Amino acid sequence: MQKGHCSYHTLRCHPDEDGFPFESGSSQGKDLSDAEDGVGDGKRKRVASAKKSQKSTSSEKAAYSHWLMKSEPESRIEKGVDVKFGIEDLKALPNQTGCWDGVRNYQARNFMRDMKPGQQAFFYHSNCKEPGIAGIIKIVKEAYVDHTQFDKKDVHYDPSSKPENPKWSMVDVQFERMTKRFIPLTELKKYHLKHKSSGGALSNIALFTRARLSVQPLTTEEFDFILSVISFSGKEE
DNA sequence: GCCAACGTTGGC
DNA sequence: GCCAACGTTGGC
Secondary structure (H helix, E strand, C coil): CCCCCCCHHHHHCCCCCCCCECCCCCCHHHCCCCHHHCCCCCCCCCCCCCCCCCCCCCCCCCCCCEEEEEECCCCCEECCEECCCCHHHHHCCHHHEEECCCCCCHHHHHHHHHCCCCCEEEEEECCCCCCEEEEEEEEEEEEEECHHHHCCCCCCCCCCCECCECCCEEEEEEEEEEEEEEEEHHHHHHHHHHHHHHCCCCCCCHHHHCCCCCEEEECHHHHHHHHHHHHHCCCCC
16 A cells, blocks of 8 residues: 555546535644544544644644655556556646546655645656656646546555545645656755755755655645756756 | 564665 | 555454
8 A cells, every 4th residue: 555656547546527625724733643534444533632742723733845756667466456656647648638637655645735726746656766856747626536446457446444434645746847857866865964064945845854754745845846957957947 | 662673665 | 566655454
């Protein structure tokens, strides 16, 4: 499980279909857990203590506005199905839009639920020859029920999730553009290490501080810094 | 509610 | 293909 790979099921999703928004917003402090779906998931539920540390105006959360979403651009067979889904695959879909299904990690899911249409995300290529940021996508539909959780044939089928109380959500994303150059993970890591010691925009970037999260938030500073290094090194805006 | 065993992610 | 990091499961 786990992973934010849209697989081609994406083809079935049409951006215009009016799905029902499955609750939006809210989630920041909760982390692991299912916090907002109340019942349903079996046993153990360590409901996050979303309460604490959540001060200030009740409706206020350090809302993120930028994201980084990982997907695998190279073929890999999982349960007999190829999970490949690179930025070129998104670009090739009708309207260059697809649904980001298959996320099976609570934190990643919660971040998707925080996403708002219009926000931008980096499309990150993972588990491949050259990991790194390949382009920019845009959130075009807020979180709604990920139908693949109920599909026994799907790689990300989750028998523990019931239709009356779905566990997993997805958003629709649209290809916006390739970055003027590919930004390798190794380069980002250099900035991160440097910034960690001397201070800088990427000193705390989730890509390294929470490496396994497939859907991550980026601060505006982080996002802008990354865009700026693209241009420093050659082209881009 | 602890925590060992287990499974997954994803760089290398 | 290895394996470290870390999330999840489930017994107790």
